[in-house]
Amino acid sequence: MEEKPNPTRMELLKIKARIKLARKGHKLLKQKRDALIMEFFKILGQARDLRGQLNQELEEGYRYLAMASFSHTIFDLDNMARMVRAEYGLDVKEKNVMGVKIPKIRVEMKEFKSYPIFMSSAKVDKSVEHFRNALKLVLQLAETETAIKRIIKEIEKTKRRVNALEFVVLPRLEEQEREIRMRLEEMERDMFVSLKVIKRRLEKEAAF
Incomplete structure (x- = not known):
């Protein structure tokens, strides 16, 4: 059972200060929640764009690979694929x-080894180029999807805190404030009545 606050002026001032602080916190948390939601939709748009670019690069890569298969045997294409070596540097x-830590990944190709020119054709080269682009997009997409997950988690956490202040903490403090005010007003009325009684008694005694 919740302990009732003492009906004193000092306690009333404390409650009012806590209400003011809770309202300020509530306002700041709502601003944070709204800013996070805006950031979420911004990054979600970026993720959709990246996914579209990735699908396009993969489609083009497979299209050129299919065209290359008309002038190269599967054995030749497999050999060339095994010769391709790419070393990437990641700066995370x-x-x-x-308040949310979002990863930023910068991809840098350090070294790229390929098949001899005489083995290749323009179609193979274009296919490799598109698949290389696709790899970079996969890493960028991983960055945005990680950011989305972290922001969603923080939005839910912030919403819980906003709701706790709005529907639990503030109503309880406001109820305590009303209760103290009522008790103080009641005590003042009782004191006023008591003073009137004492005054009348003193006036009667003075008359004798």
């Missing part, structure tokens, strides 16, 4: 968005 940093 984090940026802070409203």
Whole structure:
């Protein structure tokens, strides 16, 4: 059972200060929630664009590979694929968005080894180029999808805190404030009545 607050002026001032602080916190958390939702939709749009680009690069890569199969045997294409070696450098940093750490991945190709020119054709080269682009997009997509998951988690956490303040903490504090005010008003009325009684008694005694 919740302990009732003491009906004193000091306690009333404390409750009012807590209400003010809770309202300020509620406002700030709502602003944070709204900013996170905006960031979520922004990154979601980026993820959709990246997925579209990735699908396009893969489609083009397979299209050129299919065309290359008309002038190269499967054995030749398999040999060329085995000769392709790419070494990438990843620079992973984090940026802070409203308290959420979001990864930022920068991809840099350090070394690329390919098949001899005499084995290849323009169709094979274009296919390799599109698949290389697709790999970079996969890494960028992983970055955005990780960011989306973290932002969703933080939005849910912030929403719970907003709701707790709005529907639990503030109503309880406001009820305590009303109760203290009522008790103080009641005590003041009782004190006023008592003073009137004492005054009348003193007036009667003075008359004798």
